[in-house]
Amino acid sequence: MKQLTDYFSLKGKVAVVTGAVNDIAFQIADALSAVDARIAIVDTSEQEGIAAADRLGCQHDKARFWQADVSDDNAVRQAITSIEAHFSRIDILINCAGVNVAQSPAQGLSIAQWQRAMQLNVNGCILCSKHVADAMDRAGGGAIVNVLSPCGMTGSREASADFAAKAALRMAYIDAQRYAARNIRVNCIHPCLIRPPVLEAAMREEGDLTQTFIDMQQIRLPGPKGSNNDVAAGVLYLVSDAGRFVTSSELVINSGHSFK
Secondary structure, three states: OOOHHHHHOOOOOEEEEEOOOOHHHHHHHHHHHHOOOEEEEEEOOHHHHHHHHHHHOHHHOOEEEEEOOOOOHHHHHHHHHHHHHHHOOOOEEEEOOOOOOOOOOHHHOOHHHHHHHHHHHHHHHHHHHHHHHHHHHHHOOEEEEEEOOOHHHHOOOOOOHHHHHHHHOOOHHHHHHHHHHHOEEEEEEEEOOOOOHHHHHHHHHHOHHHHHHHHHHHOOOOOOOOOHHHHHHHHHHHHOHHHOOOOOOEEEEOOOOOOO
């Protein structure tokens, strides 16, 4: 009989993680690597990408970096083709790449800010999923996870392009139906009350909104405040055999908190 721990093993699997040079995405890549997946990091930052791959075991071919802008259709296609050629397969895609624009109402953003958020956060996810599907088909199936936010589910008092983009990507049920016959599962995960450096930097730029993090520390929650490890554990469940019957779902990791 198969042991429960065996359901979480990714031995022999290859995972593509976009935006994995730091923050939540790197922790996800690290967690998948810890259960024997080989990792393809896709990001625009070459220096940080190479460093992240080194930390995950580049010298043992457990991880490698590919430089690509996920909003560029040709760049994504070339990266996915190269990744499959290098590792001989692709089984998992974690769509984490994105950009934080000013935390202000959508009407207060410039057209350039709005378009950039949509290009990276929405188009990037769609392009990566589109180009990885054939490789997963050749591998016998796969799993795609879009890392989003509860803000895309409930909205916020500061309804910026970030939240609109995440709401647009709540399309797991559409992709899941499209890819079901190819044995590809598609799910979304919504982490909340996690403090990645990129978000802290964005908040500092806004000045007065740094108070938000102080307020967050005062929130009384049913459980402890979350960490990147909690998000990584949720992703591992969705991409491993433990979640093999889970598709078209949205996993919310927020300890009961809501932005409503």
